[in-house]
Amino acid sequence: MEKSKVIPKLFNILLSEKRKEELEKVTLVIAIVSYLIHLLIIFLNIQGVIEIEQKFFKNPIAAIYTPFSFILIFEVFLLVYYLPKSITAYIGKQYEIITLIVIRKIFKDLAYVELDSNWFQNQDDLQFTIDVLTSLILFFVIYLFYRAIRKRDYVSINKLNDKGKNIRKFVLLKQILAIILVPILFVFAFYSLINWGVITANDYSNGILEFSNINNVFFDEFFNILIIIDVLLLLASFFYSDKFYKIIRNSGFVISTILIKISFSSVGLAGNVLIISSVLFGYLILIIHNLYEENALSNES
Numbered sequence: 001m002e003k004s005k006v007i008p009k010l011f012n013i014l015l016s017e018k019r020k021e022e023l024e025k026v027t028l029v030i031a032i033v034s035y036l037i038h039l040l041i042i043f044l045n046i047q048g049v050i051e052i053e054q055k056f057f058k059n060p061i062a063a064i065y066t067p068f069s070f071i072l073i074f075e076v077f078l079l080v081y082y083l084p085k086s087i088t089a090y091i092g093k094q095y096e097i098i099t100l101i102v103i104r105k106i107f108k109d110l111a112y113v114e115l116d117s118n119w120f121q122n123q124d125d126l127q128f129t130i131d132v133l134t135s136l137i138l139f140f141v142i143y144l145f146y147r148a149i150r151k152r153d154y155v156s157i158n159k160l161n162d163k164g165k166n167i168r169k170f171v172l173l174k175q176i177l178a179i180i181l182v183p184i185l186f187v188f189a190f191y192s193l194i195n196w197g198v199i200t201a202n203d204y205s206n207g208i209l210e211f212s213n214i215n216n217v218f219f220d221e222f223f224n225i226l227i228i229i230d231v232l233l234l235l236a237s238f239f240y241s242d243k244f245y246k247i248i249r250n251s252g253f254v255i256s257t258i259l260i261k262i263s264f265s266s267v268g269l270a271g272n273v274l275i276i277s278s279v280l281f282g283y284l285i286l287i288i289h290n291l292y293e294e295n296a297l298s299n300e301s
Helices: 003-015 017-046 060-082 087-110 123-159 164-202 204-212 219-240 244-264 268-300
Strands: none
Touching: 003 017, 003 164, 017 060, 060 087, 060 164, 060 219, 087 123, 087 219, 087 244, 087 268, 123 268, 164 219, 219 244, 244 268
C-alpha cells in the first residue's frame, strides 16, 4: 500500500473523531473517580484516620486540582489531534493548555489562602491574586488569537486552490508527526504515573508533594517534545513557502512555545509574566502576519 494511503489510514485509527470521543468519555470517568478519591483522602485526613500535613489535602476545594490534571492530559491529546488540521489551531491548543494549568493552580492556591487584612503581604494570597489576573488576561488574549485565525482563514481562501498540492504534502507531514506524538504522549503519561507511584511508595510525603507539583512530572517534559515538533514544522515550511512573513510567523510560534516551556521552571510572578508574554507574543505575531498576508493578496489582485 502506498505511503500516501497508509499514513491517513493510520491517522484515522489513532486520531479520528470517534477515537477522540472515546478518549473524552474515559477521561471524564477517570476525572470524576480521581476527584472522589481526593475528597475521600481529605475526609480521612480531617477525621484523623490518616495524617497528611499539606493543606492541599485538608481543603475540599483543592480536590478540584486532581480531576483537572487528567482533563489536561486529554487537552494534550487534543493538541495532537488538531496538529494536522492547522498550525495556528495547534498553537492555540498550547495556549489553552497553559491557561488551564493556571486555572488548575488557582484551585490549589485556594487551599492556602488566608482571609486577613494583610492580603498583599501574605505570599500565598498574593500568588492567588496573580494567578486569577493571569487567567483573565490569558482567556481574553486567546479569544483575540482565535478571532485572528478566523480572519486569516478568510483572507487566505483564494490561495488554497493554487497551493493545493503543497498543502496536501504539508498536511501529510503533520499527520506523520501527530502519529508519532500519540505513543509518546501515552508513554509519558504512564511513565509519569509509574514514577510518581515509585516515589510515593519510597517516600510518602515526597510523593504527595510531587503530585501537587505535577507540572514537573508530565507537562515540563512533554513541552520539550513540542518544541522539537515546532522546529521540525518550521524547517519543513521552508519547502512549501519562502515568504518572509510565513517564516517569521512559524519562528514566532516556536519562540512562544519555548517561553511556555521556560515558565514551568519559573516560580511566582516571573512564571506568570512568562506565560502571558508567550501567548501575547504569539497573538501579535499572528496579527502582523495577517497584515502581511492581506497586503500580499491585495497586490496579487
